[in-house]
Amino acid sequence: MEDEYVETKKSGMSKPQLPDPCIVVIFGVSGDLTHRELIPSLYALNCKNLLPVPFAIIGFARRDWNDDTFRQDMNATMKIVNECGDEEWKRFSKNIFYVRGNFNDDPSASYKDLFEKIKKVQGEFSIPDNVLFHLATPPSDYGTIIKTLDAASLTKSETGWRRVIIEKPFGRDEISARELDKDIHKVFNEGQIFRVDHYLGKETVQNMLVFRFANPGFEPIWNRNYIDNVQITVAEDLGIGTRANFYEKTGIMRDMVQNHLLQLLSITALEPPVKFEADSLRAETVKVLNSICKIDVMKHVVLGQYDEGEINGEKVLPYRLEQNVDKESSTPTFAALRIKVDNWRWADVPFYLRTGKRLKEKQTEVTIQFKSTPHLMFPSSTNSGSDTNFIRFQLQPNEGIIYTFMAKQPGAELRMQPVNLKFQYNTTFGISELPSSYQWLLFDAMKGDQTLFLHADWIYKAWDIIDPVIKKWETKPWLKLPNYAPGSWGPEEARKLIESEGRQWNIV
Numbered sequence: 001m002e003d004e005y006v007e008t009k010k011s012g013m014s015k016p017q018l019p020d021p022c023i024v025v026i027f028g029v030s031g032d033l034t035h036r037e038l039i040p041s042l043y044a045l046n047c048k049n050l051l052p053v054p055f056a057i058i059g060f061a062r063r064d065w066n067d068d069t070f071r072q073d074m075n076a077t078m079k080i081v082n083e084c085g086d087e088e089w090k091r092f093s094k095n096i097f098y099v100r101g102n103f104n105d106d107p108s109a110s111y112k113d114l115f116e117k118i119k120k121v122q123g124e125f126s127i128p129d130n131v132l133f134h135l136a137t138p139p140s141d142y143g144t145i146i147k148t149l150d151a152a153s154l155t156k157s158e159t160g161w162r163r164v165i166i167e168k169p170f171g172r173d174e175i176s177a178r179e180l181d182k183d184i185h186k187v188f189n190e191g192q193i194f195r196v197d198h199y200l201g202k203e204t205v206q207n208m209l210v211f212r213f214a215n216p217g218f219e220p221i222w223n224r225n226y227i228d229n230v231q232i233t234v235a236e237d238l239g240i241g242t243r244a245n246f247y248e249k250t251g252i253m254r255d256m257v258q259n260h261l262l263q264l265l266s267i268t269a270l271e272p273p274v275k276f277e278a279d280s281l282r283a284e285t286v287k288v289l290n291s292i293c294k295i296d297v298m299k300h301v302v303l304g305q306y307d308e309g310e311i312n313g314e315k316v317l318p319y320r321l322e323q324n325v326d327k328e329s330s331t332p333t334f335a336a337l338r339i340k341v342d343n344w345r346w347a348d349v350p351f352y353l354r355t356g357k358r359l360k361e362k363q364t365e366v367t368i369q370f371k372s373t374p375h376l377m378f379p380s381s382t383n384s385g386s387d388t389n390f391i392r393f394q395l396q397p398n399e400g401i402i403y404t405f406m407a408k409q410p411g412a413e414l415r416m417q418p419v420n421l422k423f424q425y426n427t428t429f430g431i432s433e434l435p436s437s438y439q440w441l442l443f444d445a446m447k448g449d450q451t452l453f454l455h456a457d458w459i460y461k462a463w464d465i466i467d468p469v470i471k472k473w474e475t476k477p478w479l480k481l482p483n484y485a486p487g488s489w490g491p492e493e494a495r496k497l498i499e500s501e502g503r504q505w506n507i508v
């Protein structure tokens, strides 16, 4: 099987150190995240020989399954993404087990079963007492699960380690995030807590750091003297699917802006960290959020909800008619914001953020738009495009980095046009599909490396920035819904938001 470590081997770099042998216990194992990301990612790590040996997975959920039915269910998922063949999956699936229970069960009930299952599996496979709990459940269950794990004597070990992975959104606002963190800290210390924003595990997001800080040419121009504006677009063509119960309570601001978009902004705007490690990186990303000015909600925020329409030639329902959605729902599925980062580096450089469901296409990009040259010596008639330079970090699809600059067209007369210098993973590294971010996040959590996980201070500050927007909208939505057609780039107001400042969205 081709793997990305082929390149590592060629370049003489050593293979990464493997995590300690351990058991990963996944709560909410019958849910979407486990099927889509967690089991496929653990299996992909297995196929790359990046899992510890011995190793096992225990799933915990309400469904009436046993080890065999759980394996069969996971097998159906793996049929789609099986990286290294049926025989390998058969071998791997023998290390997968199941415990049936409700998250709010008494510690002496299903949590006791879990305790016993962990001991049994540890004994059978000679796995030391290292356990990573992954909470892939609705956020409202996090507190209960952690408290009950503790009451069932599952959170301490004399001889090994315990860690917990918690999915976003972490809380519903700053107050609830602080409460949740307080509850978690009653049981785990900071070094045991792994708060996920899967965007941090994306290859291209990590490459944004490498691009800026491993190349001497870009950092000197990464500031207000050269950059006109930054645009962050995270667009999806999909709707909310079957996630109404989650989405109705969450909406785009809690689901995407508070975490993924502010994370991309932090990575774009941060000062050079001292080291690529948790403390340095986290300190710098918190500083960025601390520099963000209070958002003028009525002037600099556009929210929206998708209507009925067509996308890629297919008729789609309006948000309000999606399964389990309130017919009068004012949950936003789109947001555009203009953010001001008020510090020495970024004063007067607007950051435009935009994200939504049912937009024209799946497209995630951070665009750095440079200022025009102070004096253009060529007549404007020679220019068949904008004379602005761009750096575009393409997170998906076609992951890579593009630098757009002006060039002379061949010919007797001087004619200029924008051209692209491109780095793309598939052409450079021969990888058509990048590893999912969950592979690296699970790998790092098993190793105890928190570099790509969030600190609570960052989360509190992110809530502090967006809480006023959510509060204002939830008190009285100021735009009539639904207000955008599927397959578009969102409500008209989002276009006006940027055009009123003499600029345009780079992706249209």
Ligand code: BG6
Residues within 6 Å of the ligand: 236, 255, 364
């Ligand atoms: C998740 C959100 O965190 O990110 C989803 O809950 C969203 O609503 C997803 O679809 C997008 O992730 P990606 O990696 O496909 O951009």
